[in-house]
Amino acid sequence: MSQFPSFDLAAFESATGDDRRARAAEIDRICRETGFLILRGHGVAPDVIDAVWTAAQAFFAQSPADKAKVKAPYPGYPYGWLGPNAEALAKSKGEDTPPDLKESFNGGPLSMPENAPPEAVKFCYSPTLWPDMPAFRPAWQAYYAALEDLAKRVMSAFAEALDLAPDYFDQFLQHPVSALRALNYPATTGVTALAAQQRAGAHTDYGSLTILLPQAGSRGLEIFHPSGSWVEVPAEPGVFVINIGDLMARWTADRWVSTLHRVVVIPNQPARQSLAFFHQPDWQATITPLDGSDAYPPVESGPYLMGKFTATQ
Ligand SMILES: O=C(O)CCC(=O)C(=O)O
Numbered sequence: 001m002s003q004f005p006s007f008d009l010a011a012f013e014s015a016t017g018d019d020r021r022a023r024a025a026e027i028d029r030i031c032r033e034t035g036f037l038i039l040r041g042h043g044v045a046p047d048v049i050d051a052v053w054t055a056a057q058a059f060f061a062q063s064p065a066d067k068a069k070v071k072a073p074y075p076g077y078p079y080g081w082l083g084p085n086a087e088a089l090a091k092s093k094g095e096d097t098p099p100d101l102k103e104s105f106n107g108g109p110l111s112m113p114e115n116a117p118p119e120a121v122k123f124c125y126s127p128t129l130w131p132d133m134p135a136f137r138p139a140w141q142a143y144y145a146a147l148e149d150l151a152k153r154v155m156s157a158f159a160e161a162l163d164l165a166p167d168y169f170d171q172f173l174q175h176p177v178s179a180l181r182a183l184n185y186p187a188t189t190g191v192t193a194l195a196a197q198q199r200a201g202a203h204t205d206y207g208s209l210t211i212l213l214p215q216a217g218s219r220g221l222e223i224f225h226p227s228g229s230w231v232e233v234p235a236e237p238g239v240f241v242i243n244i245g246d247l248m249a250r251w252t253a254d255r256w257v258s259t260l261h262r263v264v265v266i267p268n269q270p271a272r273q274s275l276a277f278f279h280q281p282d283w284q285a286t287i288t289p290l291d292g293s294d295a296y297p298p299v300e301s302g303p304y305l306m307g308k309f310t311a312t313q
């Protein structure tokens with residue numbers, strides 16, 4: 001791959017006729033091949049992005065004792081601080097590896113619908129545990145809201161790429177149960193990783209769509225390309241990296257692929273941060289193959305996610 005595939009969302013949205021169809025076909029092509037692309041023309045305001053970076057950095061710069069004030073209270077609690085040694089993503093693929101060399105802060109939906117089922121209340125709608133830092137919560141919530149909007153725009157482009165009406169996915173996105181995760185991978189200088197230990201072990205994402213913001217200029221994110229080799233994803237300033245997850249592969253009856261990816265340990269690297277927004281359809285959305293086939297039985301979005309998540313803890 002000479003150049004990593006990219007897609008300009010604003011250019012797509014203003015395109016008409018054959019040009020629009022060609023751009024939609026390009027999304028389809030990329031999603032059939034790897035499902036990973038650089039997203040340009042996203043329109044998320046730079047100050048919203050700057051503020052959440054600043055907030056995340058200030059959070060991770062605290063002492064472990066301060067971070068522990070918002071620690072996930074029990075294994076499997078989806079939000080709050082997951083400290084070092086808390087997660088091994090490769091376990092979701094049945095690989096028994098040492099824990100990932102990272103820590104994270106995680107938060108859930110900004111509001112809960114009145115009719116949320118009890119299992120959803122206990123999992124996705126668990127409270128986000130806010131650090132005692134006045135600028136953190138508003139910055140986090142503004143970024144979450146901006147990415148929820150962006151995810152809907154991307155899903156609409158996806159619908160066109162799949163020859164569906166642009167608003168096809170709206171019915172499944174009334175109260176998405178998306179999660180936002182800030183990641184901090186400590187510097188690798190002087191660190192000896194155990195065998196098979198990575199910053200993030202090889203995994204596929206679980207949901208419909210991930211919108212990733214790797215720290216500009218950072219190294220180590222790789223995808224397993226269908227040609228059989230690991231390919232590094234560039235971390236350019238001002239763009240997002242998006243990828244589809246297992247639920248979207250299932251939804252498209254494997255027309256689109258959910259590609260294995262990891263963050264490798266490169267010696268003598270500074271700390272690396274990233275923000276991962278895991279977009280997830282409504283808890284009760286029933287995901288049935290879009291081609292009308294019986295490639296997979298229907299699943300409900302929320303319980304599907306919960307099953308995947310608990311396997312890595
Ligand atoms: O930090 C990154 O760049 C990728 C993280 C990732 O793939 C994940 O958390 O699912």
Ligand SMILES: [Fe+2]
Pocket residue numbers: 203204205261
């Ligand atoms: Fe991932």
